[in-house]
Amino acid sequence: MNQPSRTVSTSPHIHANSGTAPIMWSVSAALAPAALWGVYVFGWRALLVLLISITSAVLVEYLLCRIDGKNTIVDGSAFLTGLLVGMNMPPAIPLFIPVVASAFAIFVVKWSFGGLGANWMNPALGGRVFVFFSFTSAMSTFSTPRTLVDALPLSVSGASKVADAVSSATPLGLIKTAVGSGSGAGLETWRILAQEGYPATRFAQGISDALGKAVSPYTIDSFFGNVAGCIGEVSTILLLVGAIYLLCKKIITWQIPVSYLGSFALFVWVFGGIRSGLGLFHGEALSALVSGGLILGAFFMATDMVTSPTTGKGQIIFGIGCGFFTFLFRYFGSLPEAVSLAILLMNIVNPTIERYVLPKRFGAIKPQKEAKS
Amino acid sequence: MPRRFGCGLRHIKESSMQRIPTFRKGGVHPDDKKVLSCGHAIEKLPVPSELIVSLSQHLGAPAAPTKQKGDVVTRGEKIGVASGFISADVHSPVTGTIKEIRKVTLANSVSCDAFVIIPDEQQPEDAYQRVDWQAQKPEELLSVVKDMGIVGLGGATFPAHVKLTVPKGKSVDYLVINGVECEPYLTADHRVMLERTDGALTGIMIAARITDPKHIIIGVEMNKPDAIARLKERIAALGYPIDVMSLKMKYPQGDEKQLLKATIRKEIPSGKLPLDVGAIVCNIGTCYAVYEACAYHKPLMERVMTVTGECIATPKNILAPIGTKVADLIAFCGGFSTEPEKLVSGGPMMGFAFYDDQTPVAKGTSGILALPASKSVASTPCISCGRCVAACPMGLTPNRLYRNISHENYEEAMKLGLMDCKECGCCAYVCPAHLPLVHGMKTGKKMGRKKK
Numbered sequence: 001m002n003q004p005s006r007t008v009s010t011s012p013h014i015h016a017n018s019g020t021a022p023i024m025w026s027v028s029a030a031l032a033p034a035a036l037w038g039v040y041v042f043g044w045r046a047l048l049v050l051l052i053s054i055t056s057a058v059l060v061e062y063l064l065c066r067i068d069g070k071n072t073i074v075d076g077s078a079f080l081t082g083l084l085v086g087m088n089m090p091p092a093i094p095l096f097i098p099v100v101a102s103a104f105a106i107f108v109v110k111w112s113f114g115g116l117g118a119n120w121m122n123p124a125l126g127g128r129v130f131v132f133f134s135f136t137s138a139m140s141t142f143s144t145p146r147t148l149v150d151a152l153p154l155s156v157s158g159a160s161k162v163a164d165a166v167s168s169a170t171p172l173g174l175i176k177t178a179v180g181s182g183s184g185a186g187l188e189t190w191r192i193l194a195q196e197g198y199p200a201t202r203f204a205q206g207i208s209d210a211l212g213k214a215v216s217p218y219t220i221d222s223f224f225g226n227v228a229g230c231i232g233e234v235s236t237i238l239l240l241v242g243a244i245y246l247l248c249k250k251i252i253t254w255q256i257p258v259s260y261l262g263s264f265a266l267f268v269w270v271f272g273g274i275r276s277g278l279g280l281f282h283g284e285a286l287s288a289l290v291s292g293g294l295i296l297g298a299f300f301m302a303t304d305m306v307t308s309p310t311t312g313k314g315q316i317i318f319g320i321g322c323g324f325f326t327f328l329f330r331y332f333g334s335l336p337e338a339v340s341l342a343i344l345l346m347n348i349v350n351p352t353i354e355r356y357v358l359p360k361r362f363g364a365i366k367p368q369k370e371a372k373s
Numbered sequence: 374m375p376r377r378f379g380c381g382l383r384h385i386k387e388s389s390m391q392r393i394p395t396f397r398k399g400g401v402h403p404d405d406k407k408v409l410s411c412g413h414a415i416e417k418l419p420v421p422s423e424l425i426v427s428l429s430q431h432l433g434a435p436a437a438p439t440k441q442k443g444d445v446v447t448r449g450e451k452i453g454v455a456s457g458f459i460s461a462d463v464h465s466p467v468t469g470t471i472k473e474i475r476k477v478t479l480a481n482s483v484s485c486d487a488f489v490i491i492p493d494e495q496q497p498e499d500a501y502q503r504v505d506w507q508a509q510k511p512e513e514l515l516s517v518v519k520d521m522g523i524v525g526l527g528g529a530t531f532p533a534h535v536k537l538t539v540p541k542g543k544s545v546d547y548l549v550i551n552g553v554e555c556e557p558y559l560t561a562d563h564r565v566m567l568e569r570t571d572g573a574l575t576g577i578m579i580a581a582r583i584t585d586p587k588h589i590i591i592g593v594e595m596n597k598p599d600a601i602a603r604l605k606e607r608i609a610a611l612g613y614p615i616d617v618m619s620l621k622m623k624y625p626q627g628d629e630k631q632l633l634k635a636t637i638r639k640e641i642p643s644g645k646l647p648l649d650v651g652a653i654v655c656n657i658g659t660c661y662a663v664y665e666a667c668a669y670h671k672p673l674m675e676r677v678m679t680v681t682g683e684c685i686a687t688p689k690n691i692l693a694p695i696g697t698k699v700a701d702l703i704a705f706c707g708g709f710s711t712e713p714e715k716l717v718s719g720g721p722m723m724g725f726a727f728y729d730d731q732t733p734v735a736k737g738t739s740g741i742l743a744l745p746a747s748k749s750v751a752s753t754p755c756i757s758c759g760r761c762v763a764a765c766p767m768g769l770t771p772n773r774l775y776r777n778i779s780h781e782n783y784e785e786a787m788k789l790g791l792m793d794c795k796e797c798g799c800c801a802y803v804c805p806a807h808l809p810l811v812h813g814m815k816t817g818k819k820m821g822r823k824k825k
Contacts, residue, residue: 006728010812012798013721018805117754310759361768363643
């Protein structure tokens with residue numbers, strides 16, 4: 001009798017039909033709106049930076065595939081790393097820098113440790129931090145988003161330093177400088193920004209007035225992405241849209257973002273006022289949450305599966321660690337590099353968390369009971 | 374992913390205020406595919422031309438043959454006797470002649486001796502007399518259960534008389550009847566609950582007479598609302614003290630550990646048995662077999678099984694003699710609609726793939742699946758997504774177990790709780806890297822035991 005060929009394999013015989021590649025491409029898709037916003041406010045140059053970052057990441061991955069005799073381009077992880085590197089670049093960056101960052105990310109951080117799944121550090125962040133310390137001034141020069149070019153200074157009284165169209169400091173940088181020089185003493189963050197003549201859009205000022213100044217125009221601008229910064233980090237709202245998509249698709253879990261942002265907000269509220277002499281419980285959590293790369297980091301980089309814990313409990317510890325170090329570096333450090341360094345630091349701690357934080361086993365026998373019997 | 378519900382879920386309205394019970398940790402929600410066969414009433418298979426009745430159809434030692442090649446056997450006659458405490462008797466499902474005794478390989482890769490029986494053309498009519506089981510003592514009923522070769526029909530095939538024996542000094546608080554049938558595709562228990570309700574319920578009362586529990590609960594998942602309604606209706610009519618508990622759908626709720634957590638909220642300690650939390654778990658199909666055994670002295674020689682899958686022309690629930698060859702069952706269902714890539718004995722999550730359609734079914738065969746070719750996906754490296762950890766109902770870390778096992782570090786894997794793993798397949802089901810996690814666990818257990 002002629003038996004047709006049949007597969008014999010171990011159970012289960014059905015699968016949820018998930019895959020590494022769909023996960024990676026979904027994350028890239030979730031990042032797209034925020035990246036496109038970056039292109040809109042910073043112009044074609046931002047698009048060029050993104051494309052160069054992605055191309056160089058994929059190209060390096062391809063060359064390494066040639067060495068290994070594998071094809072890992074299609075899993076989309078190199079594309080995602082390139083996209084994240086690009087989104088973490090200032091729009092006016094000299095174009096060789098994203099190439100270096102992407103190459104470092106793929107070659108040193110990922111491939112040299114064994115490729116996908118074996119790296120202990122988030123590749124995109126590794127690449128970013130590498131070029132940040134190598135080319136610090138280029139990495140700290142930011143262009144003004146088009147929406148802020150003709151905007152009004154936040155406060156009429158301090159109209160001395162209206163931002164020029166070519167480059168401007170980020171709000172976080174301004175605050176840090178002001179606090180460092182002592183001119184920000186005793187002031188809340190938005191007052192510091194106002195004093196420094198940081199602009200705000202009419203739109204944001206209108207909303208702020210409508211809310212009775214409960215929320216500063218600066219916070220509202222940051223939320224909607226009218227702020228100087230890296231290409232992909234400026235639009236909080238579009239990053240949140242992407243994050244909600246990933247949460248709904250269960251690609252990321254709530255534990256890391258919630259514990260990260262929650263603990264960070266708590267630290268800021270309790271201790272954030274200290275550096276400008278306002279004392280405890282005077283920090284401004286809301287504006288701190290929408291500033292810098294925090295939202296991008298909390299939802300898209302701290303949640304990197306490879307370099308974050310697998311257990312829910314571990315993820316919460318990881319998130320709180322990220323929140324603590326982000327607060328520490330942002331409020332008391334001298335570099336405007338809090339989120340990247342905080343996440344990288346927790347990447348280092350990740351294996352230890354993984355070793356000691358295990359889920360509660362079903363029917364675990366309590367040690368005391370064992371001792372009795 | 375939209376769940377395809379079983380027959381007529383929309384008719385049931387559970388109170389939304391009430392929390393529907395289920396187990397808490399882990400679990401997955403595969404597409405249940407029960408709609409393929411759940412509407413088909415049980416059909417009796419005509420006597421096949423040849424049966425292969427294995428002597429190892431249960432957990433434990435194989436039965437010892439009591440017949441030889443050339444012997445004439447009658448339907449219900451004992452042809453194998455239990456050869457140890459954990460073992461079970463085997464009966465001939467037909468009247469016929471033993472052609473030979475030869476080694477066969479069952480679907481679960483167990484190789485054992487089996488009778489090849491050629492049934493007579495004329496089969497006698499079943500004429501079992503009703504026995505007054507209520508007049509019998511628990512010990513007598515227990516010996517009948519043993520004598521009739523009853524084993525757990527849920528799949529594990531643990532000899533029923535051993536399970537129902539309550540050791541001295543222990544008492545049973547709960548008799549939990551497993552009507553969950555959480556494996557996708559399978560609808561045999563569903564049909565038994567619908568069509569053999571009174572028998573199954575009486576079987577439960579017999580089991581209750583043997584074990585003397587304080588409470589009796591039937592756990593049924595909510596995708597079988599018609600079964601739940603039918604059970605409730607018949608329990609009320611017969612006046613039995615049985616509670617029907619509808620449970621939220623979640624695989625693997627049919628595992629006794631998860632079922633007890635869902636129904637009586639007790640966690641069986643690692644390495645212990647249900648009796649250690651004062652419970653006995655028994656499958657609903659087994660209860661029906663207990664009923665036939667004790668109320669009619671009819672041995673376990675046929676069972677209801679689901680023959681289904683996308684490649685079966687007409688999926689059916691079939692009452693077939695033990696020892697029927699898979700090819701005969703498939704032919705009874707109109708053959709294959711498309712050539713299947715996989716034949717599976719049991720459910721898709723824990724069943725065994727086999728290639729030979731001459732393989733016989735055994736007491737534990739709850740279903741035969743013919744599954745179409747799936748997009749074959751190669752394994753990729755683990756990206757530590759943590760989905761396996763979240764899905765594991767035992768609270769294990771499959772990713773770490775697998776890593777340790779691949780590095781032949783079995784001791785570490787055992788320390789991480791490898792022996793608690795019951796190979797339910799949730800981890801491998803969700804793994805985006807398509808790692809053969811269950812395969813790893815099986816290997817790890819085998820090697821770990823060897824090293825000990």
